[in-house]
Amino acid sequence: MAPVKRKKTPRKSLPQTHRSATPAPPNPVSPSTGLADQLHSAAIHLLRRLRVRDIESGIGPAQLSALSVLVFGGPKSLGELAGAEQVRPPTMSRIVAGLERSGLARRQATEDGRRIRLEATPLGVTLMWEGRQRRVASLAKALDSLPATEQTQLHGAVTLLQRILLNL
Amino acid sequence: MAPVKRKKTPRKSLPQTHRSATPAPPNPVSPSTGLADQLHSAAIHLLRRLRVRDIESGIGPAQLSALSVLVFGGPKSLGELAGAEQVRPPTMSRIVAGLERSGLARRQATEDGRRIRLEATPLGVTLMWEGRQRRVASLAKALDSLPATEQTQLHGAVTLLQRILLNL
DNA sequence: GAATTTAGTTAGCTATGCTAACTAATTTCT
DNA sequence: AGAAATTAGTTAGCATAGCTAACTAAATTC
Numbered sequence: 001m002a003p004v005k006r007k008k009t010p011r012k013s014l015p016q017t018h019r020s021a022t023p024a025p026p027n028p029v030s031p032s033t034g035l036a037d038q039l040h041s042a043a044i045h046l047l048r049r050l051r052v053r054d055i056e057s058g059i060g061p062a063q064l065s066a067l068s069v070l071v072f073g074g075p076k077s078l079g080e081l082a083g084a085e086q087v088r089p090p091t092m093s094r095i096v097a098g099l100e101r102s103g104l105a106r107r108q109a110t111e112d113g114r115r116i117r118l119e120a121t122p123l124g125v126t127l128m129w130e131g132r133q134r135r136v137a138s139l140a141k142a143l144d145s146l147p148a149t150e151q152t153q154l155h156g157a158v159t160l161l162q163r164i165l166l167n168l
Numbered sequence: 169m170a171p172v173k174r175k176k177t178p179r180k181s182l183p184q185t186h187r188s189a190t191p192a193p194p195n196p197v198s199p200s201t202g203l204a205d206q207l208h209s210a211a212i213h214l215l216r217r218l219r220v221r222d223i224e225s226g227i228g229p230a231q232l233s234a235l236s237v238l239v240f241g242g243p244k245s246l247g248e249l250a251g252a253e254q255v256r257p258p259t260m261s262r263i264v265a266g267l268e269r270s271g272l273a274r275r276q277a278t279e280d281g282r283r284i285r286l287e288a289t290p291l292g293v294t295l296m297w298e299g300r301q302r303r304v305a306s307l308a309k310a311l312d313s314l315p316a317t318e319q320t321q322l323h324g325a326v327t328l329l330q331r332i333l334l335n336l
Numbered sequence: 337g338a339a340t341t342t343a344g345t346t347a348g349c350t351a352t353g354c355t356a357a358c359t360a361a362t363t364t365c366t
Numbered sequence: 367a368g369a370a371a372t373t374a375g376t377t378a379g380c381a382t383a384g385c386t387a388a389c390t391a392a393a394t395t396c
Binding site for chain 4: 089114115
Binding site for chain 2: 150
């Protein structure tokens with residue numbers, strides 16, 4: 001049943017074209033498309049690396065992100081939080097339920113009986129700071145070892161990027 | 169039951185501390201942590217904006233991302249694809265099932281009967297290119313309107329960032 | 337040719353996303 | 367004041383996506 005014998009999984013069957021073998025754009029594009037693409041790709045890869053660390057926090061990505069808004073942006077209503085996270089109210093409702101269950105956020109009544117005020121608990125604040133540090137630690141370390149000129153260059157670019165993001 | 173009357177949802181109950189009200193780091197950190205944080209945040213916000221466009225493609229984010237690996241990186245086995253996407257084999261198995269169901273990818277047998285060869289179909293390639301363009305279009309447009317010096321600056325930073333990502 | 341290793345799949349759980357439909361509170365309109 | 371409309375959140379139900387554990391089948395090793 002196995003006439004062909006081969007050594008320890010030589011992985012030879014697949015062509016392994018593993019490089020950005022961009023097959024050629026099928027139509028003409030804006031001049032900055034290449035840069036936009038690279039920026040997009042870099043952002044994806046950056047987050048992919050950093051997100052690995054978040055698994056250690058023990059809560060899911062949506063809960064972690066929502067918590068960070070509460071911790072770094074202050075108390076919010078559910079609708080505001082949903083807006084900030086670009087998620088529908090029912091989704092945020094469930095995310096918040098999870099945060100409450102874990103004791104990371106709490107809800108309080110407001111004068112307006114329809115609305116609720118959500119805020120991070122001390123436990124939530126602590127977890128967020130630790131997670132943030134853990135997440136960014138490897139990147140910060142890499143940046144530390146760059147020459148000052150490159151750090152400056154990167155800083156300028158980030159500032160520029162933030163400005164671009166404002167009116168995107 | 170409502171003695172206090174107020175006008176059209178004046179949104180006055182919540183403090184609205186909506187600025188990066190960083191509450192003060194609870195412990196000393198690496199000097200580049202601030203820059204790393206900003207980079208992280210910028211990447212998150214960038215992707216959040218761009219990803220909105222992907223909804224139009226009609227397939228989920230995981231399928232879209234896996235398809236992009238097949239389109240831009242060439243055929244892969246399931247395990248390789250799972251590795252590239254940093255996802256477990258069972259997860260990728262289901263993602264691929266979805267891509268096949270939509271006719272965007274197909275599987276082929278290899279000499280090694282255990283492994284499969286996955287590749288994008290022409291339909292998948294087309295969809296990917298269109299999606300990529302749609303996704304990046306708004307960003308490219310924003311970049312186009314920047315002065316040349318800033319475009320150069322950004323390009324240099326992206327190149328630098330790519331280098332950093334290699335050994336992160 | 338038996339035992340082990342490797343590649344994928346299946347089953348079953350959780351988390352996240354959505355829309356539709358509901359409840360409750362508030363505001364608006366007579 | 368009281369009915370109607372609007373607004374904020376929740377509940378129900380569906381799909382995608384992530385995981386581990388356990389299984390099947392093929393290939394390699396002993």
